[in-house]
Amino acid sequence: MKTVTTTYREALREALREALSADDRVFLLGEDVGRYGGAFGVSLGLVEEFGPERVRDTPLSESAFVGTGIGAAVAGMRPVVEIMTVNFSLLALDQILNNAATLRHMSGGQLSVPVVIRMTTGAGRQLAAQHSHSLEGWYAHIPGIRVLAPATLQDARGMLAPALADPDPVVIFEHGSLYNVSGELTAAEGPLDISSAAVRRSGDDVTLVTYGGSLPKVLSAADLLAEEDISAEVVDLRSLRPLDDVTVMASVARTHRAVVVDEGWRTGGLAAEVSARITEQAFYELDAPVGRVCSAEVPIPYARHLEEAALPQAEDIAAAAREAVGHRG
Amino acid sequence: MSTSHRKPAKPAHRGTHQDAAAKHHRDLLASMLLIRRFEERCVELYSAAKIRGFVHLYIGEEAVAAGVLDALGPVDTVVSTYREHGHALARGVPTDAVMAEMYGKATGCSRGRGGSMHLFDVGRRFYGGNAIVGGGIPLAAGLALAEKMRGGPGVVCCFFGDGAFAEGEFHETANLAVLWGLPLLLACENNLYAMGTPLRVEHGQTDLAMRAASYGMPAWAVDGMDVLAVEDAAHRAVEGIRAGHGPYFLELRTYRFRAHSMYDPDRYRDKAEIERWRARDPVVLLERRMRSAGELDDASYAELDRRCTDEVDRAVAAAEAAPVEPVSDLLRYVVTAAGDLPEAR
Ligand SMILES: Cc1ncc(C[n+]2csc(CCOP(=O)(O)OP(=O)(O)O)c2C)c(N)n1
Ligand SMILES: [Mg+2]
Numbered sequence: 001m002k003t004v005t006t007t008y009r010e011a012l013r014e015a016l017r018e019a020l021s022a023d024d025r026v027f028l029l030g031e032d033v034g035r036y037g038g039a040f041g042v043s044l045g046l047v048e049e050f051g052p053e054r055v056r057d058t059p060l061s062e063s064a065f066v067g068t069g070i071g072a073a074v075a076g077m078r079p080v081v082e083i084m085t086v087n088f089s090l091l092a093l094d095q096i097l098n099n100a101a102t103l104r105h106m107s108g109g110q111l112s113v114p115v116v117i118r119m120t121t122g123a124g125r126q127l128a129a130q131h132s133h134s135l136e137g138w139y140a141h142i143p144g145i146r147v148l149a150p151a152t153l154q155d156a157r158g159m160l161a162p163a164l165a166d167p168d169p170v171v172i173f174e175h176g177s178l179y180n181v182s183g184e185l186t187a188a189e190g191p192l193d194i195s196s197a198a199v200r201r202s203g204d205d206v207t208l209v210t211y212g213g214s215l216p217k218v219l220s221a222a223d224l225l226a227e228e229d230i231s232a233e234v235v236d237l238r239s240l241r242p243l244d245d246v247t248v249m250a251s252v253a254r255t256h257r258a259v260v261v262d263e264g265w266r267t268g269g270l271a272a273e274v275s276a277r278i279t280e281q282a283f284y285e286l287d288a289p290v291g292r293v294c295s296a297e298v299p300i301p302y303a304r305h306l307e308e309a310a311l312p313q314a315e316d317i318a319a320a321a322r323e324a325v326g327h328r329g
Numbered sequence: 330m331s332t333s334h335r336k337p338a339k340p341a342h343r344g345t346h347q348d349a350a351a352k353h354h355r356d357l358l359a360s361m362l363l364i365r366r367f368e369e370r371c372v373e374l375y376s377a378a379k380i381r382g383f384v385h386l387y388i389g390e391e392a393v394a395a396g397v398l399d400a401l402g403p404v405d406t407v408v409s410t411y412r413e414h415g416h417a418l419a420r421g422v423p424t425d426a427v428m429a430e431m432y433g434k435a436t437g438c439s440r441g442r443g444g445s446m447h448l449f450d451v452g453r454r455f456y457g458g459n460a461i462v463g464g465g466i467p468l469a470a471g472l473a474l475a476e477k478m479r480g481g482p483g484v485v486c487c488f489f490g491d492g493a494f495a496e497g498e499f500h501e502t503a504n505l506a507v508l509w510g511l512p513l514l515l516a517c518e519n520n521l522y523a524m525g526t527p528l529r530v531e532h533g534q535t536d537l538a539m540r541a542a543s544y545g546m547p548a549w550a551v552d553g554m555d556v557l558a559v560e561d562a563a564h565r566a567v568e569g570i571r572a573g574h575g576p577y578f579l580e581l582r583t584y585r586f587r588a589h590s591m592y593d594p595d596r597y598r599d600k601a602e603i604e605r606w607r608a609r610d611p612v613v614l615l616e617r618r619m620r621s622a623g624e625l626d627d628a629s630y631a632e633l634d635r636r637c638t639d640e641v642d643r644a645v646a647a648a649e650a651a652p653v654e655p656v657s658d659l660l661r662y663v664v665t666a667a668g669d670l671p672e673a674r
Binding site: 027053056058059061063064065066067068069070071072073074075076077079094095098099103104105106107108109110111112143144146166167168 | 406437438439440441442443447449450451456457458459461464466467468469470471472473474475476478479497498501502504505508509661662663664665
């Protein structure tokens, strides 16, 4: 199969370009998406190609432009809203939760909100407490929206089209540490499914469940474990809402051990949800308690060593896996 | 009248043809009276525990809905607040469907999921019923942006209160709407209170039209108790918007005669203040004007009133008899399921 060398950022851009070319109803809006090229360079060059009507720079007004995207979607357009980062999405949470997620239901099925909202998430770049949030779990809490976390080049390239085809709101989280990841991308394989989790590495001894920016760390941990003859299976959730329980449970049924890795805080987080589902649905398969590796319960600090200590690292993940495997059931 | 859009009426009262003017005035009076009778019945039904939840009455403000919506036609779109029975009825959402929604019945205009605060009727381009103060304003801007990008003729009218004018969502959206020249009518219902907080306690500068104008759009204040003044202003604004001049702002100075909601004991207003405003009851103002112009007499008024009351009676009877949604449908319409595809587009 033909492959191209690309980056996560370019894969996202290619997906946007394709969507803008394919459908007149698609347009981008957000702070600095046009002239600047997007805060993370994702939409660089698109305003020159598609013009300022379809790649719209907005004023600093998260609630207004996210709400405007939602309204345009209700009217039948297919807006792709970029919020610079999840940290600023808090200023638009009202529009996302109280409008995008509710309008279909409150109207008794009359309205449809086919909006796509993209945002950067996560820590790891010494940006300190206000610029390092991982709030995917908050969004995954909300009925009425779909939440995606592309962690691979393939998903960066292939999730946008099915997200735009979804008649309901879709929120896409792009982890800031992934934009420069480069690699080979196989040429178009047809539309991706955005409902299921994917097994990124097969193994027999323990299932490591993760998503988004933690995937590379979990794969490194699996390498460490392999040196010790522990065979870890890595499940990438991909869709955080709805969650694909089937893939997770099938893996746990083989390995009998699970560790959930999530950059969000532990308390009340997404890892807690996945862990609860495993105990509800696969309790009798388990040979060890379900483990969790999450961020420390602290605003993410600036100093490099402190930030590293606050975030899940490959060694922490490997340690949790060893502990699970140590339980001989 | 309540089951279809009214034609975008020409401002007949300024014309020469007296019959047309008289008929137009009768339509406006009928529109206001229907709202009044509907809501008076809601009070009774609420006391009888037939309807529940938050119910915000519009009584006293009817001239705003009747006058502004007179300027809109079928291609136009309305976004409203939780105080929206009047907007829905004046827009032509069937009285039956609104009443059934108050009852939480399957025949309600939101299939019982919305209640008083969330009335929707996509067929009539009535996009709700938003209970977050200011929350509908960005949504309306988006509907207007879609209209502009597609080169459509429609105007989006967004109702909100003087309280909402203090929210960031209003100011963010006003700026954006001017920047992008959106076909948006910002219809601010200044009833002098946000719940119990009077205008002068909400706003450092209480001249809302002046502040709106500072964003770079035409904006002025209107006597919101005088339906003819309201419709005149609304027609002028809608004409400007349709001509491509971008957003307009109207400050409609009005007053609610009733408490903020059925829960509100209304302790923060002077009774004399309420009485002063009641003396300018918008229904009575138009009625008097029509009588002195020879457009209305006791018999024709009684006839009009009876028709409104009958319509409400029929809506109540239908709502009483209507089925509720089965609990097995609890999870419907959260996300799109096969067979749930939106009816409008
Ligand atoms: C964002 C938000 N804050 C507070 C409330 C509670 N609340 C409901 S109505 C209201 C007053 C709004 O006043 P105004 O905008 O003038 O509209 P009115 O009720 O007078 O028509 C308040 C504070 C709310 N629903 N939403
Ligand atoms: Mg008010």
